Amino acid sequence: MKKHQGRLAAVGYALAAVILILAEHAVTDKVKAAPHPSAPADTQTVxxxxxxxxxxxxxxxxxxxFAPHVDAVGYVDFNQDQLAQVSSPYAGRVRDVFAKAGDTVSRGQALFSLDSPDLTQAEASLVSAAAARAQTTAALERARSMAQVQANAPRDLEQAVADQQTAEGNYQAARRALRIFSKSDAQIDRIAATRRVDGELRIDSPVAGQVTSRNVAPGDLVQPGNGPAPFGVGDSNSLWLVANVVEADAPQVHVGEPLFASLPALPGQPIEAQVDYVGSTSDAATHRVTLRAVLHSPPAGLRPQMLANYSIVTGAPxxxxxxxxxxxxxxxxxxxxxxxxxxxxxxxxxxxxxxxxxxxxxxxxxxxxxxxxxxxxxxxxxxxxxxxxxx
Missing domain, CATH: 2.40.420.20 (conserved putative lor/sdh protein from methanococcus maripaludis s2 fold)
Incomplete structure (x- = not known):
């Protein structure tokens, strides 16, 4: 009996040893199968x-x-200091038009003419004054001849002198009136000599340049002060670069600083000028300050009213x-x-x-x-x- 119990105990110990060994292997396998923690990923490199x-x-x-600068938007404009709005100082109906938009004109060249009632009246006054002057001059000569032979009374000579002086004054006044209409002395002499009243008033260009606008045709009635002006003439070799700077940037911009313009219409053709005017007020609607630069001899293709982007250099690079x-x-x-x-x-x-x-x-x-x-x-x-x- 004791021998049988000893055998059972030995078997139990052997089973326990086997179970223990199997358990250790299981733990070892679990440890081997468990994932190892990875190193943290680099979040700054890809x-x-x-x-x-x-x-x-x-x-x-x-x-x-890099130069400190101020950016702005704007446009190209005529040089308003050399742009003339040409109209007539007197009312009248247009007779002829001698130029069209785009023409190059010289100073004093006729742009259009009109039939002026005021000029007609002035020419008629000159003709009348010239006739009266000739008549009184002849009467004075006769009076002087008769006075030499005592064929008339002294007061007749005095009256003839007074009449001739009055006629001369009227004649000179009529000539001055025609000079107001820009008539030359040669033209006035011709009117007085031919006794012909024409009434044609020619309006000349006050400046040399290019015709920028024409708003008149033969038969139109022109009234002084009414817009638009019949003709606009500007210097095509001088344009304004107008920039509108936001209020916050305006204090940084001064006269004499370089201004660079780039235009969508002229890509790849930067334009350089110098600021010559900075506005003293800000626009109430846009809250921008206007500045401009005069561009002399502008490149081909640059036209007034083109849009432009501007950069104004405000300091050393x-x-x-x-x-x-x-x-x-x-x-x-x-x-x-x-x-x-x-x-x-x-x-x-x-x-x-x-x-x-x-x-x-x-x-x-x-x-x-x-x-x-x-x-x-x-x-x-x-x-x-x-x-x-x-x-």
């Missing part, structure tokens, strides 16, 4: 493959001069690291970042502090390591790839 790298262009960080505009990514938080690389496949995100862009480049106000190579075209793709990797 890797791309060779095929994706073909869509990303690289460039070196360069340095450029300073040198900064420069980033192309397409290399900068604005994130949702408002941060401005770039992506640097050493091999073209791994790109690291770098926040940067930038100034106002100029000519397609941003000045870098924060420190950058020298000789950096950055992604330009494709930088936005890298930003999106990094954001997906971080999720």
């Amino acid at each position: 890797a791309i493959n060779a095929e994706q790298a073909k869509q990303v262009r690289l460039a070196d960080v360069t340095q450029r001069d 300073t040198r900064h690291d420069a980033l192309p505009a397409d290399a900068v990514v604005r994130e949702g938080s408002g941060s401005m970042v770039i992506f640097t690389t050493s091999d073209g496949l791994h790109f690291t995100r770098h926040p940067v502090q930038l100034g106002t862009p100029q000519d397609g480049y941003y000045p870098v106000l924060s420190e950058l390591q020298p000789h950096l190579r950055i992604a330009t075209e494709g930088a936005l793709f890298l930003s999106n790839a990094l954001a997906l990797q971080s999720q």
Whole structure:
């Protein structure tokens, strides 16, 4: 009996040993199967493959001069100091028109003529005064001849002298009246000699330049002071560059500073001038201050009323690291970042502090390591790839 119990005990010990060994193996297997914690991911670097790298262009960080400036919008206009609105000082009906819009005219060249009742009256007065002057002059000569032979009374000679002086005064007054109508002495002499009343008033250009507008045709009735003026004549070799600057920027702009203009109508043709006027008031509707520059000898194709973008340099330039505009990514938080690389496949995100862009480049106000190579075209793709990797 005791021997049988000893055998059972030995079997129990063996089973327990087996169970213990199996349990240890199970724990070991669980430990081996348990995942090891991975190293934390790099949230500032993104890797791309060779095929994706073909869509990303690289460039070196360069340095450029950046001048403080003020941007504005505006237009091109006639030089109002050399623009004449030509009208008639007297009422009348247009007889002939001698020029059209776009013509080049000289100073004193006739633009149009009209039948003027005032001129007709003045010419008639000259004809009458000339006739009276001739008659009284002849009467005075006869009176003097008769006085020499005592054939008339002294008062007859005195009366003849008085009549001739009155006629002479009227004649000179009639001549001066015609000079008001811009009649020359030769024309006045011809009217007096021929006794012909025409009444044609010719309106001449007061300046040399180009006809900018024509608002009259034969048969039209012209009244002084009524608009628009029959003709506009301006100097086509002198134009105004007019810029409208926001109120906050206006104190930075002064007369004599360089102004650069770019026009959508003339791409790739920058225009340079100097500010010669800064307005003393701000427009109540737009809250902008007007400034202008005179442009002499404008380039071909530049026309008044064209829209323009302006940049006014307000200080000396300073040198900064420069980033192309397409290399900068604005994130949702408002941060401005770039992506640097050493091999073209791994790109690291770098926040940067930038100034106002100029000519397609941003000045870098924060420190950058020298000789950096950055992604330009494709930088936005890298930003999106990094954001997906971080999720």
